[in-house]
Amino acid sequence: MAQPLQSYATSTAGGPTGTDSPATVTLCGAYELDQARTHPLLEDLPELVHLPAHLGRHPALRATVDLLAAELERPRLGTDAVVPALLDTLLLHILRAWLDEQRSSVTTAGWAAALNDPVTLAALQAIHRDAARPWTVATLAAEAGLSRAPFARRFATRLGQPPLTYLTWWRMTTAARLLRESDAPLRAIAARVGYASEFAFATAFKRQHGTAPGRYRRGA
Template sequence: MDVLSDVVAVTRTGRPRSAHVRWHAPWGQEFASVPGAAGFQVILQGSCWLLPPDGEPVQLGPGDVVFRPRGSGHTLADSPERLATAPACGPGDHELYGAYVSDSVDRRGDGGPVTVVLCGAYQLDPARAHPLLLTLPDLIHLPADSGGHPELRSAVALLAAELENPRLGTDAVVPALLDTLLLYILRIWFKEQPARGDATGWVAALNDAPVTAALHAIHGDPGAPWTVAKLAAEAGLSRAPFARRFAMLIGQPPLSYLTWWRMTTAAGLLRTSDAPLRSIATQVGYTSEFAFANAFKRTHGTPPGAYRRKG
């Protein structure tokens, strides 16, 4: 798997939730801060205002996407002066997020202009949080006029159609479309940052061919007997320049990141599979179950067996 796909697959847990909501002015909806979750809204029709806890209101129009990678709270409303008129909602709200597939929610006001919003939420596992996701801002705004993004628009249209008119197969289609939408949002954001001219860290790393080649090698086969020299060869660089370049962009040396990713992958396998510890150890590059258990405990603070039982 490529790095971004791998990060999302390992970090996201449970089933994503979504809703197709129609608001009639006047209205205001608070979206609660939910640690360990990520959420988005897409404006499908009409316009509204994003009211962050701190900062100036932002006007949103058709096609605009708002993404909260760490579940930070904000309010959407038909006017920048409007206070929230509905109780705060989050991924557990039964009306907006009670099921990942549901009929459209229609919240009537006084017959004013209509705003239609596609809402979605993902549950993330803090124990497997990837540093790539931790570098994202609390709130990402992708304006509809910032470049088109036809793939994102297509995914939005398909998801909205399934939620508004559920049919045979919708229960399987919607979670897949929600994952696709999440990846498109992240792909667009990471792609657009270098154009700003001040890209650093993971943004720069994902746009750096040698470091990306090494990351793809690690994520493609975490159990391989990687050394700095072998990863440098994947990157097309000599050993010392590669090690410096990797550490500068990723924030840790190549083998430190390799160990961390192996333990993160192992944690995911322990939580989602019944595979024996010996098998998991082999998958993440350890020929000794004892050595694997020691490495896992150093990273996660608990032995792999106890970690699995807690999950």
């Protein structure tokens, strides 16, 4: 889970002396990440994401930057609430823009490739939309519009793991979030992530996280 820091910095530098170059404005923000619970997409990101300022290429990103700059230059009522929300929005637009830039890449594996592949994306969306459904490779393949074997190969090539392995990971990640953020009983959480048996859920959770659900909740 990411927690945006509640402090921000800006700096402005003019162009080279004697030129009419526009000023450069630097906006700095940061996120604190729990390294034990980061999304695998973050592992695929380069250390630096550079998005050239091509006019009109990423209008939503440009608009978000402008809104954030305006709030920081002229704080008003509600700025403390607006800025963190805009930082979240900015991060999402940066990730979207980066993924769009990867469409022309020859990379066939990793999250960028998976999210740009309509077959893998359809399966991921189905899993995320209804993790409790009793998914099989065949039913996920049907969601993606392929037969079972080609779908399984394509999914594994893109994400580096079979569909049902990813399904279990997503279910246990969702369960961990529910344990941290809610008081729902274990049987209810188990049902929400597709387990009719609380014992089977606890076994799968411990295999994924190395501890029982109840102990995980107490230590969260």
